[in-house]
Amino acid sequence: MRRLLALRAERRLSGEHVRLAGECLGVSERTVWRWLSEASRSPQAALRPGERSGDRFEITREIRVLLAYWHGNASAVHRQLVDRAKSGPHVRGGQPTTAASPAGAPPATVPLLDPVPSLSTFLRAVRRDLTAGERAGLAAGPDAARAHDVFGKRTASWRNHVWEADHVQAPLLVDADGDLVRPWVTWFIDTATKVITGTAITPGVPSRASVLAALRAAVLREEPYGPAGGTPEQVRVDRGKDFLSTAVTTAFGTMGVTVKDLPAYSPHLKGTVENLNRAVDRMLFAALPGYTLTPAKYRSSRRGKGAGRRPETSGAMSFQDFTAEVLAWTHWWNTEHRPKALSGRTPLEAWQADPTPLTDIPAADLWTFTLEDDGRPRKLTSHGVRWRGRTYIAPWMTGQAGRTVRVRYMPHHDHEIDVCDAKGSYLGPAHLADAATPEQLKALRTVRAERARRLRAEAKAAETLRRQRFAPATTAGPARRLGALTSAQAGEELTAAEHTDASKLALPDLIPPAAPPADWRTPASLAALTTPGLSAPLPSGRDFTATPRDSPDGQAARPATTEEGDAS
Numbered sequence: 166m167r168r169l170l171a172l173r174a175e176r177r178l179s180g181e182h183v184r185l186a187g188e189c190l191g192v193s194e195r196t197v198w199r200w201l202s203e204a205s206r207s208p209q210a211a212l213r214p215g216e217r218s219g220d221r222f223e224i225t226r227e228i229r230v231l232l233a234y235w236h237g238n239a240s241a242v243h244r245q246l247v248d249r250a251k252s253g254p255h256v257r258g259g260q261p262t263t264a265a266s267p268a269g270a271p272p273a274t275v276p277l278l279d280p281v282p283s284l285s286t287f288l289r290a291v292r293r294d295l296t297a298g299e300r301a302g303l304a305a306g307p308d309a310a311r312a313h314d315v316f317g318k319r320t321a322s323w324r325n326h327v328w329e330a331d332h333v334q335a336p337l338l339v340d341a342d343g344d345l346v347r348p349w350v351t352w353f354i355d356t357a358t359k360v361i362t363g364t365a366i367t368p369g370v371p372s373r374a375s376v377l378a379a380l381r382a383a384v385l386r387e388e389p390y391g392p393a394g395g396t397p398e399q400v401r402v403d404r405g406k407d408f409l410s411t412a413v414t415t416a417f418g419t420m421g422v423t424v425k426d427l428p429a430y431s432p433h434l435k436g437t438v439e440n441l442n443r444a445v446d447r448m449l450f451a452a453l454p455g456y457t458l459t460p461a462k463y464r465s466s467r468r469g470k471g472a473g474r475r476p477e478t479s480g481a482m483s484f485q486d487f488t489a490e491v492l493a494w495t496h497w498w499n500t501e502h503r504p505k506a507l508s509g510r511t512p513l514e515a516w517q518a519d520p521t522p523l524t525d526i527p528a529a530d531l532w533t534f535t536l537e538d539d540g541r542p543r544k545l546t547s548h549g550v551r552w553r554g555r556t557y558i559a560p561w562m563t564g565q566a567g568r569t570v571r572v573r574y575m576p577h578h579d580h581e582i583d584v585c586d587a588k589g590s591y592l593g594p595a596h597l598a599d600a601a602t603p604e605q606l607k608a609l610r611t612v613r614a615e616r617a618r619r620l621r622a623e624a625k626a627a628e629t630l631r632r633q634r635f636a637p638a639t640t641a642g643p644a645r646r647l648g649a650l651t652s653a654q655a656g657e658e659l660t661a662a663e664h665t666d667a668s669k670l671a672l673p674d675l676i677p678p679a680a681p682p683a684d685w686r687t688p689a690s691l692a693a694l695t696t697p698g699l700s701a702p703l704p705s706g707r708d709f710t711a712t713p714r715d716s717p718d719g720q721a722a723r724p725a726t727t728e729e730g731d732a733s
Contacts, residue, residue: 166200166201166204169182169183169186169197169201170201170204170205173201180194183197183198183201221290222282222286222287222290223290223294224290224291224294224295228242229295229303231245232291232295232303233303236303236304236305237300237301237303237304237305238304239287239288239291240284240288242287243281243284243287243288246281246287247281250280250281296313297313298310298311298312298313298314301313307430308430311433314433316433316436319356321357322356322357323357323519323521324355324357324358324360324393324515324516324519324521324523325355325357325395325396325397325398325521325523325524326356326357326397326398326399326521327355327356327357327397327398327399327400327401327425328353328354328355328356328362328383328397328399328400328401329353329354329356329400329401329402329435329437329438330351330352330353330354330376330379330400330401330402330408330438331351331352331402331403331405331435331438331439331442332349332350332351332371332375332405332407333349333350333352333442333445333446334347334348334349334350335347335348335349335350335450335487336446336450336456336457336458337450337453337454337455337456337457337482337487338455338457338481339368339455339481339482339483339484339486339487340481340482340483340484341368341369341484342484345481346368346369346484347369348366348367348368348369348484348487349366349367349369349370349371349375350364350365350366350367350445350491351364351365351366351367351371351375351376351378351379352364352365352379352383352438352441352495353379353380353383353400354437354438354441355393355397355512355516356437357515357519358393358507358512358515358516358519359437359504359506359507359512359515360393360499360512360513360515360516361393361441361495361498361499361512362382362383362384362393362394363379363380363381363382363383363384363390363394364379364382364491364492364495365378365379365382366484366487366488366491366492368484371407372407372576373407373410373412373413373537373576374575374576374578375407376407376408376410376413377412377413377416377535377536377575377576378535378575380413380416380417380535381531381532381535384396384420384525384526384531385526385528385531386523386525387528392513392516392517393499393512393513393516394523394525395523395524395525396420396421396422396523396524396525396526397422398422398423399422399423399424399425400417400422400423400424400425401425401427401434401435401438402424402425402426402427402435403427403429403431403432403434403435404426404427404428404429408424409424409426411537412536412537412576415537415538416534416535419534420526420534444498445491445494448494449490449491449494453482453487453490454480454481454482455480455481455482498512499511499512499513500513529591532583532591533573533583533585533589533591535575536573536574536575536583537573537574537575537576538571538572538573539552539571539572539573539574541571542569542570542571542587543569543570543571543572544567544568544569544570545562545565545566545567545568545569545570545584546566546567547566548598549562549595549598550562550570550572550582550584550595552572552574552582553579555579555597555598556597556598556599557581557582557584557595557596557597557598558595558596558598559584559593559594559595559596561592561593562595568586569586569587570584570585570586570587570592571584571585571586571587571589572584572585573585579597580596580597580600581594581595581596581597582594582595583595633646633648634646634647634648635647
């Protein structure tokens with residue numbers, strides 16, 4: 166526009182110049198002539214052609230607050246502004262204030278707009294003054310806004326420089342010993358080569374035992390693990406309590422691995438494992454039976470007649486088959502999948518092509534590193550070693566009674582422990598003595614399930630009694646409770662409640678209290694109840710005394726006034 170204005174000042178501007186400018190800018194000649202006219206009246210228009218002058222409507226900070234209140238609903242904000250403008254400003258203390266907000270609207274903190282722009286103008290200003298990320302954040306929260314952010318790529322590194330670890334829950338139901346559970350997958354992935362180094366599958370909620378098992382599988386390079394593995398220099402985690410537990414951090418520290426605890430709600434800081442979580446959901450979980458994220462199955466499970474019942478396990482995938490599927494997919498990812506970032510190579514090929522030396526740990530030492538220490542020395546008796554109130558024995562304990570040992574164990578694995586000597590040298594495993602039989606464990610699970618089912622039914626019945634139903638209203642009016650009871654029904658229920666309330670069943674006056682000792686100063690109310698011949702409490706403000714110190718002549722004690730008691 167500045168060039169066209171210069172040509173016009175030199176009287177050299179022609180229609181060909183305008184047509185060529187319109188073709189370059191993708192607008193018509195008429196639009197270019199209009200821009201020239203606006204630029205002639207305002208020098209600022211030459212810098213930003215096509216935009217109106219400063220009298221246009223803009224989104225202010227107060228309107229942003231209203232957009233946040235209405236969760237990004239710009240039409241609702243516009244309706245509120247129109248309602249305020251109709252009600253008009255009020256005068257308070259000589260100063261004009263904003264109008265009162267309609268019912269359901271936030272406090273009137275936004276100044277009245279005079280005049281209020283049309284809805285189309287308001288929506289156009291919202292699209293112009295707010296970015297796509299800001300609009301998504303106002304509508305659905307910070308997570309939605311993060312999807313519109315731009316993140317830089319990390320610099321290229323080498324194998325085993327940085328690993329990332331995470332848990333991911335499979336959105337499907339598998340049969341684990343007769344129970345339908347949602348399994349979890351715990352894995353480690355190398356950020357440089359995208360190779361999955363270790364995987365552990367847990368039927369149910371994972372724990373630090375899942376992390377230790379996956380870590381052991383990631384570090385070892387012997388069969389059935391490897392060939393990728395070794396000791397990393399750093400591991401990134403996302404503040405998970407399992408990854409930051411004492412057992413896990415001690416195992417990392419023993420191997421000389423730095424644990425990088427990332428800030429909360431920052432998935433972009435460990436994008437490699439987050440992309441792996443999304444990939445396994447789309448490539449594997451969605452194709453397995455029992456997948457639960459499809460809309461049709463979700464609606465049927467919510468609306469079906471048997472939604473509240475325990476689902477059948479006949480058509481569910483077994484946990485063993487699910488584990489085999491996950492491990493097979495992990496092998497495919499490492500040996501056949503070719504990510505774009507690796508320039509046509511598989512993760513395993515990228516791993517083997519990297520000349521960075523590896524640091525391996527013997528399997529026996531690694532097993533000791535990834536066990537949790539009991540923290541106290543114990544005596545090896547003729548019955549074995551006692552731990553958590555139970556006895557563990559092993560054949561290698563023969564002839565070693567009286568030796569001081571230390572217990573190391575995998576968390577939540579109570580059936581077996583590992584025993585070391587006082588200096589930490591590994592001695593061997595030990596098994597639980599007098600362990601329950603499988604039949605006993607099955608019967609115990611049945612009893613516990615029945616008890617939990619009965620408690621849930623009783624809690625549901627109690628909740629039904631507490632529930633209050635109200636009549637629907639089509640006009641404004643007070644709430645009206647539903648549920649009619651006869652006087653006899655209400656009396657029966659109140660009587661039953663009195664027979665179950667322990668505080669009402671108590672009889673504190675069934676056995677009268679004994680008289681206090683003679684040298685005690687007793688209150689008037691207690692003296693009336695415990696002193697023979699005194700049928701009523703003494704007058705208010707007096708205290709009954711019966712101490713020899715107050716009646717040295719052995720006569721009856723006199724009542725002392727409050728003033729005398731205060732003076733003494």
